[in-house]
């Protein structure tokens with residue numbers, strides 16, 4: 001503002017304040033009519049139809065689970081009905097289901113082949129209930145090299161689209177190298193659970209909170225992504241409760257690492273911040289079974305229509321396309 005316009009502005013303000021005083025101050029203000037609509041359709045706000053906004057975007061859920069707490073087929077069947085209900089209500093064309101082994105035995109994640117084979121069998125069974133909507137990710141533990149390779153083949157042959165791994169082994173552990181090479185051949189993304197906590201008093205507590213020591217943190221992704229620039233990695237749930245600003249900043253220069261927006265933590269600007277730091281092509285929609293909020297946080301962002309379309313659908317579809325597994 002120039003000095004001249006500043007003076008004009010101040011003068012103008014003084015005039016307004018003066019007229020206010022003359023006319024009896026704030027009490028004399030008549031509230032504009034539009035604040036008191038005679039019907040719900042009178043206001044611009046009422047014209048926003050959230051379900052119409054939901055329907056505008058095709059969606060691909062890149063992070064969603066079967067029931068993680070049960071091995072019972074009937075429980076899974078009932079849960080699958082709720083997944084289908086979600087897909088219909090919020091118009092999600094495809095759900096990429098996973099079932100990582102989350103069970104701890106004396107504080108150590110169960111990393112046995114029996115456990116990952118059992119969990120994959122659950123996903124395969126659920127996928128078959130609604131094959132037009134449900135697809136799946138296979139899990140494994142790379143320290144069991146042969147069993148993991150056999151399992152990948154078995155699951156890919158039955159239509160699974162990518163990998164989902166948990167905190168059995170760090171994503172940049174050397175045992176992953178042959179698996180990552182296999183995933184490059186298959187043109188599939190590796191989705192890995194990830195965390196990073198907010199420090200207290202300036203100290204970033206990477207391993208507190210009684211977390212298993214092999215939980216993958218952003219620096220582990222940066223490391224493996226640099227070693228294998230042709231591979232693709234999905235950093236799980238930036239809305240999962242960790243320090244998402246730190247995650248996005250740390251992954252900024254790793255172009256083959258994508259993040260998904262899932263999780264039950266929905267601070268304002270999370271989605272905008274991710275796009276600002278990672279670009280509009282590396283952010284993927286996911287729910288992590290937090291259905292309404294996961295869609296709502298993208299609708300509520302300040303992104304453009306094109307960016308929202310990319311995040312809800314196109315970015316993940318393009319990843320699937322590399323291996324000919326795209327939705328259409």
Ligand SMILES: [Zn+2]
Pocket residue numbers: 063064065237288
């Ligand atoms: Zn999850």
